[in-house]
Amino acid sequence: MYSFYAVAIIYRQISKIFMPSQELFPQISFSAIATITRSNLLVIFGVVLVVFIFFTAVFLFHWRTYGGGNKYIFMAEVIYWAISLFLLMSMIITIMLY
């Protein structure tokens, strides 16, 4: 499996060989980033939270119904909650600091 980085390196090398006089990219501007406000972030976070709750409900249903009290299902649940809550907390802290 090719990583995205490997593909990018290959593309750069090929471009240098076949298009040495052309710029690799047109001028790209990301000035729109400066217009993102805290309320924008809250809306995005709300959408992410809804999607997260939906999939969490689906996972818990499957693991509790079909898992049979298996220890690996329990470990998967613990890992899932740990990672998800950590990521959600980092988003919340970012919104507070923004």
Added chain:
Amino acid sequence: MLHIELEPDENIILEVRKHWFVFLGPIIFFILCALIPFFLYTFFHGNASQIDVSFIDDNFFVLTFFFYPIWLLALTIGFFIRWTDYYLDVWYVTQKRIIDVEQKNLFYREISNLRFDRIQDISIEVRGFIATFLNFGDLNVETAGEGTVDFSIRNVSNPERIKRVIFAQHNIVWDKLDDTKI
């Protein structure tokens, strides 16, 4: 608590699942996907003369701590979708039958039963260096009768042992049938 109804004198003897090595590919894939933003940053940083990088200020780095966790959360959910699909594919071997539970995707589940008196043959296929070294392979149970579908499960751990257990139960069931005929 098991979601499958067993008969009163029936117990699960063996749970058959796919080998952990089968899930290594998706693990590597998701790890690489988690590293994509770093690759992108390195790639675009190398072409800074062609990209307006004035947006990279303190705000940008704060926002990366917001958007990158969203990417990771999406990957986490995708990873657990794949894991649930992988882990809930299982064979339950009881004293009377094999219960084949196949989780085709999150909202599609197929459960089939095969009684031991319908088994004609069990074949095993172990292909490749890694499968031989780690002892996993495909198990195929051939059934008697026309129009019936063979049971098969791929990449199970220690298929030879599973075959022995199934054959042992098959022989017990046939012995009981012979006793009742006499």
